[in-house]
Amino acid sequence: MTSVCQKNFQRLPKNVAPKHYKLKLKPDLEKFTFEGWEDITLEVVCPTHKIKMNSVDIEVQEASYTGTLNIKFTGELNDKMKGFYRSKYTLNDQEKYLAVTQFEATDARRAFPCWDEPACKATFDVTLVVPKDRIALSNMPIISDKEVEGEENLKEVSYSTTPIMSTYLLAFVVGEFDFVEGADSNGVAVKVYTPVGKSAQGEFALDVAVKTLPFYNNYFGIAYPLPKVDLIAIPDFSAGAMENWGLITYRETALLVDAENSSARIKQWVALVVGHELAHQWFGNLVTMNRGKNCENTDTHAYIRTAEFVYRALEKPVEVGHPSEVDEIFDAISYSKGSSVIRMLHDYLGDKDFRQGMNIYLTRHQYKNTCTEHLWAALEEASGKPVGDMMATWTKQKGFPVLKVEQEQNGKDRHLTVTQSKFMAGGGDPPSGYRWMVPVSVLTQAQPDNPMLLGLMDNCSKDFVLHFVAKGQWVKLNAGTVGFYRVMYPSEMLQALMPAVKDLSLPPKDRLGLQSDLFALSRAGLTPAVDVLRTVGAYKNETDFTVWSNLSSNLSSISAILQYSDCYPAFKKYVINLFSKIAAEVGWDPTPEEDTLKPLLREVVLARMGRYGDEATVAEANKRFDAHCSGEAKLPADLKSAVYATVLTNGDSVTFEKMLKLYDEADMQEERVRIGRALGSVQDKDLIQKVLFFAMSDKVRAQDAVFVISGCTGSAAGRELAWKFFKENFLTLSDRYEGGFLLSRLVQATTENFASEEMANEVEQYFKEHPLAAAERTIQQSIENIRLNAKWLEREEEAVKKFLG
Structure with missing residues (x-):
């Protein structure tokens, strides 16, 4: 039989549960197919005559139950960068392919029939039958490597049993690589796999990894639970990286650093991504958040994002219904709102109590699935503060607040009255019924380096008193820009802050937050x-x-x-x-x-x-x-x-041709990506059209084409041409990126910066006629953004023109 994706999505029944998979896969790197065999040990929870599993694009030849569930099957090494797929590379001027997996969020089912839901955890024994001249990797160390009887060019590689884990964390890679290796201070083996001949480009990531693992061990108070971790660069990879337990996959530009030819920005990016994925070895892998409607929380899979903090106006909760929707939630909203709220909580609790709470949470729930309420309970236990009640206001309702401040001088004291309401990015009156528990902190001119927590604001309005703040001295709320809220000051408070901005006596994070708030308030029509x-x-x-x-x-x-x-x-x-x-x-x-x-x-x-x-x-x-x-x-x-x-x-066409020549001559993917993203800066319409065609050529990897097209949208003319190009190539693009988040990013880039009601209506009508289930949220956000742009232009154009004149 041929497995197909369910149109009407339903979660799997709970009548049976997988406990252990014994999985063997034999990929064919020439025919782009694979054979598979699996024996699954099950727990029969209640009597049943039917076993229901997840499976997509898999041909099942045999299936039987003899104490274990035995299935023989075949599948395709696809070119969609999901499931078990092929990735093209060049070695010694020869075009070759490797096989690799990307199972998050719901694509393990494309590699083998399974219970492909995060809560359905099991252990795995993996065996790969591969060409002898290829490296074969999986989550765990190799326990046997032997010749295949009767097939002299093949070897059979088996790996030790994994910990209990979700299917989306399983991984295997078959290809040609070089590597550099080391060990962290606790003896964990670390390897960084690179393209052949480029092992030196793995040294930077190796250094980051061997230093970062012990940091997390110490911070969480729990040792890294696997004997090894491999970091591997994959030529074709849709995301930036994926935290597969013990075998972390990366885009080349997120892992490889050339000592002479990589920019400081790439080095910073590689350090960030390596640190991020290693943090997932605890959060997400050791303890896994349930996704979707099983938990009360709606902002899923975005709770610990080490070293990330993006202060942006972010709206809308995240709730998952169908697998096609899951990729789309891995965006700035889930990542940035999740990390920002956690950062605010960390500041409110203090590092000692936060770390203790993390240890309680990870120890109590290791190898299990949790809801966010479990995390809040552990942090509340450690700190004695009302974490559960506080965080419920941030995760169970949309958006975030704006705090409006009024002040009054009373002798040597400054009285502040703070009111909160839902921040409305599009302006208009905020709805009633929204209230957050907000940690309110301040900086004062007398003590610019000493933030003070005034308290937890749990009502719509609250008064605070600052002692010994002289008249005329500045006061700034949200010290360090840690709180996930906007602040709106009266004119005299804002003007008092300006000298501190000019002479840099206001700390950098507060200077950042001040202008960031002002731009957001202006966009909302409040300033x-x-x-x-x-x-x-x-x-x-x-x-x-x-x-x-x-x-x-x-x-x-x-x-x-x-x-x-x-x-x-x-x-x-x-x-x-x-x-x-x-x-x-x-x-x-x-x-x-x-x-x-x-x-x-x-x-x-x-x-x-x-x-x-x-x-x-x-x-x-x-x-x-x-x-x-x-x-x-x-x-x-x-x-x-x-x-x-x-x-x-x-520049002109001469400059453009010179840039294409540099692209063709580039040996590093970093350089090709850099040039590809810059090409759309051209202003001539004919050249923009050339960039768009170039993006879809064989010279640009599918993972990068989205960003080449997006690079054209920085000008009004380029935006118009990119949108037209998107519509003309809709079927090709939607097939190429089939339900992945890259398609959502392309939709966003080619639409969101228009600025007229006519364009909002055009985009809206187009996607009614050409629905994209996996990008519905993005489409609605883009349409909303276009209308916000149009309102801003209508409201502000004349005054801005006069000011600039």
């Missing part, structure tokens, strides 16, 4: 855009990378809307003026004493100046680009993104 632009002028002395990066991103959002206004050229001049001082300070060339964030700052600043047409920046970029192309002077990796974007934005 005039002109007031925000005028306030942003106070940031001209700014030196911090994170502040400039966030500020640049916020200005870019306004830029996308003002492209539909005749004041766009004036806006670019305004931004150039704002960035001119820091551009002069960072310069073009690094100095020996600069810190690790300076190259990242340089990239942000020069890219913004160049894209907006600053004459001196464009001239210098062209000079360095020409020298790079001629071989006279190689561009440092940290300058490439800024230079490429600048010369393409301001």
Whole structure:
């Protein structure tokens, strides 16, 4: 029989439960098929005449039950980057293929019939029958490697039994790799697998991994439970990385670092992703959150995101019904809201109690499935604070609050009245009935480095008293920008903060949060855009990378809307003026004493100046680009993104052809990705069209094509052409990315920055006629964003034009 995906999704019945899988797979790397055999030990919970499992695109030849469930089957090594799939690579000028798995969220069922739900945990014995000249890896160490009788070119590799785990964490890879290896301070074997001939590019990730594992061991108070961990770079990979237990898979650009040719941004990214995936070995792997409607919580699979914090206005809870919806929830909402709320909770509890609570949670629930209420209970037990009640207000209702502040001076004391309401990104009156338990903290001018927790605000309005705060001194709420809320100040409080922004006495995280709040409030219609632009002028002395990066991103959002206004050229001049001082300070060339964030700052600043047409920046970029192309002077990796974007934005077909030549000559995937993302910066419509066709060519991997197309959407003309291209290639794109989150990202990129009601209606109508079940949330968010853009433009255009004039 041929298995098919259920159209009307239902969870599997609970009449039987898998306890152990004995799984053998034999992939054919020439025919792109595989054979499989499995024996599954079951627990029969209640009498039944039927066993129901998950299976997609699998041909079952035999199935029987003789104490264990025995199934023989075949399947396809597909090219969809999901399930058990093939990935193309080149070695010695020969095109070859490897086999690899990507089972999260619901694609183990494409490799073998199974109970493919996170709560259905079991142990696994894996055996792979593969060519002798290939490396074969799985979650656990190899226990036997022997020849296959009668097939001299094959070997049979078996691995030790896994811990109890979910199907989505199982993994196997068959291919040609080099590796570097080491061990952490606790004796855990660590290997980083790279393309053949590029083992040196794994050294950086290896160093990060061997240092990070002991950190988590110590922090959580629980040892890493497997004897080894492998980190492996895969040529075709839809996500950034995947935390398969003991065999973590990565995009090449998320794992490989060339000592001479990788940028500081890539090094930072690799360190972040390696740390992130290793954290999952405890959170997600050792203890797994149930997904979907079985738990009361709606923000699933996003609770511990080490080293991540994105301060953004994020809306909408996440609830999973059908497997096709799962990929779409792995977005900025689930990741950033989850990590941001946890960061706020950590600050409220303090590190000691937070760590103790984590240890209680992980120890109590290891190898089991949990709901978030279990996590809150452990943290409440450790801290004695009302974690459950507090977190319920953040995870069981949509959105987050805006705190509106009023102040009154009373002698030496400052009285604050804080009211909360739901932050409405689209403006309008907030609905009643929303209330959060908010940890309210402040900084004061007298003690700018000493944040104070005023208390837990659990009502719609609350009064606080700050002692010994003189009249005229500034007070800032949400110290360190740790709280997941916006703050709206009266004019006098905001103006009092401006000198502290100018002279940098307000800490960097608070300078970041202040302007981030202002842009969000302006977008919601709560603060005039002109007031925000005028306030942003106070940031001209700014030196911090994170502040400039966030500020640049916020200005870019306004830029996308003002492209539909005749004041766009004036806006670019305004931004150039704002960035001119820091551009002069960072310069073009690094100095020996600069810190690790300076190259990242340089990239942000020069890219913004160049894209907006600053004459001196464009001239210098062209000079360095020409020298790079001629071989006279190689561009440092940290300058490439800024230079490429600048010369393409301001260049012609000659520049474009030079860039394509660099792409063809690039040996590193990092460089190809960098060029691919920059190509869409061109302004000529014919060149934009060439970029779009290039994105779908054999020269661009499917995983990267989305970002090449998205790169065209930075201009109004490019956005229009990319949307047209998307519609013309809808069937090809929807088939290529079949239900994956890459398709959602492409939908978002090609639609969300339009700024008229007409375009909102067009996008809405198009997807009514061409439904994408796996991107429904993204489509609705994009349509909403288009309408917000249109409202902002109608409301603010004339005042902004007058200000810029």
